[in-house]
Amino acid sequence: DTGVSQDPRHKITKRGQNVTFRCDPISEHNRLYWYRQTLGQGPEFLTYFQNEAQLEKSRLLSDRFSAERPKGSFSTLEIQRTEQGDSAMYLCASSPRTGGMLYNEQFFGPGTRLTVL
Amino acid sequence: QQQVKQSPQSLIVQKGGISIINCAYENTAFDYFPWYQQFPGKGPALLIAIRPDVSEKKEGRFTISFNKSAKQFSLHIMDSQPGDSATYFCAANERGVNDMRFGAGTRLTVKP
Numbered sequence: 001d002t003g004v005s006q007d008p009r010h011k012i013t014k015r016g017q018n019v020t021f022r023c024d025p026i027s028e029h030n031r032l033y034w035y036r037q038t039l040g041q042g043p044e045f046l047t048y049f050q051n052e053a054q055l056e057k058s059r060l061l062s063d064r065f066s067a068e069r070p071k072g073s074f075s076t077l078e079i080q081r082t083e084q085g086d087s088a089m090y091l092c093a094s095s096p097r098t099g100g101m102l103y104n105e106q107f108f109g110p111g112t113r114l115t116v117l
Numbered sequence: 118q119q120q121v122k123q124s125p126q127s128l129i130v131q132k133g134g135i136s137i138i139n140c141a142y143e144n145t146a147f148d149y150f151p152w153y154q155q156f157p158g159k160g161p162a163l164l165i166a167i168r169p170d171v172s173e174k175k176e177g178r179f180t181i182s183f184n185k186s187a188k189q190f191s192l193h194i195m196d197s198q199p200g201d202s203a204t205y206f207c208a209a210n211e212r213g214v215n216d217m218r219f220g221a222g223t224r225l226t227v228k229p
Contacts, residue, residue: 004160031215033215033217040221040222041221041222042121042123042206042208042219042220042221042222043161043206043217043219044219045215045216045217045218048215048216055215056215056216058216091160091161093160104149104151104166104210104212104217105151105163105166106163106217107163108153108160108161108162109160110158110159110160111159111160
């Protein structure tokens with residue numbers, strides 16, 4: 001399967017614990033995005049990487065959230081001191097560098113469902 | 118944060134019928150309008166997308182109609198099938214801005 005992969009698929013944690021999620025984008029895609037999706041809502045943008053550079057961050061990305069893409073390939077999203085309000089599906093997407101219609105096309109992974117107890 | 122309003126929230130259609138989902142946007146700088154399909158436990162999958170220089174785009178049973186002056190676009194699913202039962206999201210994006218804005222979603226149920 002050459003699509004976007006995410007790990008783990010499910011994570012249950014206790015409030016106050018730290019969690020880290022991983023995303024492996026499609027291999028030739030240099031652009032990577034993180035979104036959060038709560039029940040009954042559409043995905044909400046969190047952050048964007050072009051290669052290893054984090055170029056955009058949403059106001060939703062509080063100080064407890066940090067994302068990295070150290071070598072411009074896989075990315076990690078860490079949430080420190082988790083809160084019950086962090087419970088959501090965390091989605092990763094990637095895009096190719098080419099122009100035209102493909103410029104905006106984002107391919108999503110299956111997501112990591114986080115439950116904070 | 119939401120700048121794309123989607124309706125209806127849920128839709129029930131008989132097999133073979135036409136499913137119609139509508140979206141309205143506010144930001145006139147948006148220049149890319151995709152529709153995503155999401156099954157339970159899966160990530161959204163791109164279904165079809167349009168740019169504002171055309172008023173309609175068709176791919177198989179799926180058609181996007183776009184009305185630039187009204188700032189509205191819609192998804193039509195012809196000959197709806199039970200396998201089309203999923204949640205559909207419209208979205209909008211502005212070139213050079215990486216924050217894709219999604220609607221709240223429409224849960225479609227196609228009854229056999």
